[in-house]
Amino acid sequence: MADRVTGEEAQRIKREQLxxxxxxxxxxxxxxxxxxxxxxxxxxxxxxxxxxxxxxxQAAQLTQTFGACRWVYNEGLxxxxxxxxxxxxxxxxxxxxxxxxxxxxxPETAWLKETSSTVLQQxxxxxxxxxxRFFKGSAKYPxxxxxxxxxDSATYVRTGFRWLEDPExxxxxxxxxxxxxxxxxxxxxxxxxxxxxxVKRKGSKNRGKVRERIARLYAxxxxxxxxxxxxxxxRLVRENQVLVVEDLPIANLLxxxxxxxxRRKAALNRSIVDAAWGELLRQLRYKCAWYGRTLVVxxxxxxxxxxxxxxxxKGPKLDVSVREWTCAECGAAHDRDTNAAVNLRxxxxxxxxxxxxxxxxxxxxxxxIRASEVVDLVPAA
Numbered sequence: 001m002a003d004r005v006t007g008e009e010a011q012r013i014k015r016e017q018l019x020x021x022x023x024x025x026x027x028x029x030x031x032x033x034x035x036x037x038x039x040x041x042x043x044x045x046x047x048x049x050x051x052x053x054x055x056x057x058q059a060a061q062l063t064q065t066f067g068a069c070r071w072v073y074n075e076g077l078x079x080x081x082x083x084x085x086x087x088x089x090x091x092x093x094x095x096x097x098x099x100x101x102x103x104x105x106x107p108e109t110a111w112l113k114e115t116s117s118t119v120l121q122q123x124x125x126x127x128x129x130x131x132x133r134f135f136k137g138s139a140k141y142p143x144x145x146x147x148x149x150x151x152d153s154a155t156y157v158r159t160g161f162r163w164l165e166d167p168e169x170x171x172x173x174x175x176x177x178x179x180x181x182x183x184x185x186x187x188x189x190x191x192x193x194x195x196x197x198x199v200k201r202k203g204s205k206n207r208g209k210v211r212e213r214i215a216r217l218y219a220x221x222x223x224x225x226x227x228x229x230x231x232x233x234x235r236l237v238r239e240n241q242v243l244v245v246e247d248l249p250i251a252n253l254l255x256x257x258x259x260x261x262x263r264r265k266a267a268l269n270r271s272i273v274d275a276a277w278g279e280l281l282r283q284l285r286y287k288c289a290w291y292g293r294t295l296v297v298x299x300x301x302x303x304x305x306x307x308x309x310x311x312x313x314k315g316p317k318l319d320v321s322v323r324e325w326t327c328a329e330c331g332a333a334h335d336r337d338t339n340a341a342v343n344l345r346x347x348x349x350x351x352x353x354x355x356x357x358x359x360x361x362x363x364x365x366x367x368x369i370r371a372s373e374v375v376d377l378v379p380a381a
Contacts, residue, residue: 005088013087014095018079021098052175052186061179066152068115069123070145072100076127077142093128097121116178122155229276233283237291243284244348247300247371250277268320289367296348299371308332309342347371 005013014020054062076096083089100120103109112120133139162176164183171191174183236243253272257265288295298304306315306325313329323336351374356365 003088004090010089013089014083014091017087018083018089018091019099019102020079020091020095021102048190048192050186050189052184054184055182058177058180058182058184062154062177063152064111065115065119065154065179067147068112068120069154070147070150070152072103072112072120073123073127074144075103076100076124077144080127080131093124096124096127100124114179116156116160118157118160119154119178122157126155225274225276226279229279229283233280233287237284237287237293240293242294242296242349242352243288244296244298244344245281245284246302246304246344247297248277249300285368292364292367294352294365294367294369296351296369297371298344298347298351302344302347302371304340304343304347305336307339307343309334309339309346 011022015022076099079096079099080091083091100112100117104112127142130139130142134141156177160178163173164176165173169188169191171193172186172188175186176183250272254269256262256269284295287293303314306318307313308315308327308330310332311327311330313327315325315328318325318336324334325336326333351369351371352365355369355374359365
């Protein structure tokens with residue numbers, strides 16, 4: 001299978017072989033991906049069908065529109081097939097829209113100008129969606145639309161019609177399609193729900209009030225947590241000369257889990273975020289510098305959990321669910337967290353005295369001592 005052609009060569013093929021013009025409009029602006037319609041969580045689209053009776057002129061214009069949409073869809077499909085089969089160049093919605101502009105300039109297909117451009121672009125958008133479903137494996141390869149087998153249809157976006165609500169009949173309006181001078185004779189068999197007719201604004205006054213109350217609540221919770229954390233770190237620094245912490249990879253610990261046990265992992269992630277370990281370490285670092293204390297950061301690979309604090313024997317790896325264990329060498333029973341705290345304290349003090357005794361007279365240890373930056377001259381106990 002031939003490789004896909006990209007870059008300047010692909011642009012040349014599109015321009016010279018396929019008749020797709022360069023992107024001249026907004027040429028200096030970076031292309032942005034199309035965004036879908038954003039909806040509130042839990043909302044669903046509803047379809048309302050109404051019958052209308054077009055005039056002979058409107059019926060002729062609609063027939064021409066249906067035919068133009070079908071022709072543009074088929075021509076866009078043929079262009080994309082030719083681009084890949086003959087040149088190994090992939091085309092998307094933007095390229096087919098530029099090709100549509102070129103088709104309108106050709107005398108043989110100048111009749112496309114009589115149809116709304118937004119309606120024809122929607123036909124190309126449906127073609128692009130069909131290719132997307134094919135690439136995802138949820139549908140077959142797009143097929144040509146037949147005049148006899150395919151249903152006549154045209155999609156009008158908000159800029160493709162005029163909507164004027166009837167104040168005397170709520171839920172009804174006059175609808176005038178693009179390229180038509182008079183409104184359609186719509187039989188409103190049922191009234192549309194309130195709020196469907198005018199251009200909707202996201203949110204409402206009540207929703208804004210609720211959002212403000214929730215925002216104030218979260219702000220109050222954040223203030224309480226920051227104040228508690230600030231008081232806690234200040235007390236630790238004032239009451240201790242040396243503080244020892246473990247260099248944990250917090251970002252790695254917060255990775256989302258999948259498969260079995262993902263709910264328990266999600267709860268653990270929330271607890272880590274609530275505890276604000278990163279902010280705790282940040283405050284300890286600068287407060288130790290303020291108060292002349294020392295913060296010792298033990299290496300993350302130090303076996304604090306599975307090392308016996310009594311005989312220093314290293315046991316097997318322990319699952320997070322194991323909270324208590326017994327040393328196989330000396331038989332000492334350990335609480336997981338208490339044993340790890342004792343080991344971290346001993347290792348931290350070892351590193352502290354290793355640095356303190358190696359300093360010249362009169363020098364004080366630095367505010368932060370990292371195990372990875374210490375030249376280990378004395379073997380660990």
